[in-house]
Amino acid sequence: MKSPGRRRQIRGLPMRALIPNAITVLALSMGLSAVRFALEQRWEAALASIVIAGILDGFDGRIARLLNGETRFGAELDSLSDVIAFGVSPAILVYLWSLQQLPRYGWIFALGFAAACALRLARFNANIDADEQPHKSAGYLTGVPSPTAAGLSLVPIFLWLVTEQEVFRSFYLVAPWMALIAFLMVSNIATFSWTSIRLRRGSRFPALAGVAGIIALTVTLPWATLSALALAYVISIPVSVWRYSKVRRRRALAADSPARGGDRPPERSGP
Numbered sequence: 001m002k003s004p005g006r007r008r009q010i011r012g013l014p015m016r017a018l019i020p021n022a023i024t025v026l027a028l029s030m031g032l033s034a035v036r037f038a039l040e041q042r043w044e045a046a047l048a049s050i051v052i053a054g055i056l057d058g059f060d061g062r063i064a065r066l067l068n069g070e071t072r073f074g075a076e077l078d079s080l081s082d083v084i085a086f087g088v089s090p091a092i093l094v095y096l097w098s099l100q101q102l103p104r105y106g107w108i109f110a111l112g113f114a115a116a117c118a119l120r121l122a123r124f125n126a127n128i129d130a131d132e133q134p135h136k137s138a139g140y141l142t143g144v145p146s147p148t149a150a151g152l153s154l155v156p157i158f159l160w161l162v163t164e165q166e167v168f169r170s171f172y173l174v175a176p177w178m179a180l181i182a183f184l185m186v187s188n189i190a191t192f193s194w195t196s197i198r199l200r201r202g203s204r205f206p207a208l209a210g211v212a213g214i215i216a217l218t219v220t221l222p223w224a225t226l227s228a229l230a231l232a233y234v235i236s237i238p239v240s241v242w243r244y245s246k247v248r249r250r251r252a253l254a255a256d257s258p259a260r261g262g263d264r265p266p267e268r269s270g271p
Helices: 015-039 043-066 072-097 106-126 146-153 155-163 171-186 201-220 222-263
Strands: 140-142 190-192
Touching: 015 043, 015 072, 043 072, 043 146, 043 155, 043 222, 072 106, 072 146, 072 155, 072 171, 106 146, 106 171, 140 222, 146 155, 146 171, 146 222, 155 171, 155 222, 190 222, 201 222
Parallel strands: none
Antiparallel strands: 140 190
């Protein structure tokens, strides 16, 4: 009989990590459901599935931190879910909706978007333990995050549903747009993150009221509201690049100041 000290310890997933991982799997399922709805040409249901997947993706990490249930398994599962829900699913949806009309090359744009999402998440996982992350330390992200990129890729469909204009379904418009969003995903430009937003005490209540208004508009006029939010995000990208450039300049000046101080000649104490 083995002594208690030599008994094998059973290791597994802690219960506190089960809830966030279940939310991640649900987001993955919603992304795959979007593909099914797209195959049936149920475009609004497909869009809603990806939007719900994005909402769930925003909650799983926060719930994991709240429950102290962050694990390496959860991080890997989250990345796999993001590739499918925000890379593969939007690519297939946009291809079936528009890009398949582009002879021979439509699938290349869809593949490029999905590959860019996978490359972005691979870069994120590779740098997750890196000590030096200039963008993250300043409260910024590197490139456009995959859930946001998925939403941006669907903007032509949003506008098509709002305006009923076939021009938004044209592959001449959709293909370059998908290529642009794919590039922004893997780029090194600094983009805003929630940690870079600071609200003054007097503006917290108006901000909460604004969020409530956006939620009400999204429920009432989903595609028009999402189009406006996507436009606002695109406009914010040059602003984030400009603000991060100011941060870089301040850091460069702070790094140069000690060196210059060391080379300064000593002051004379008397005539």
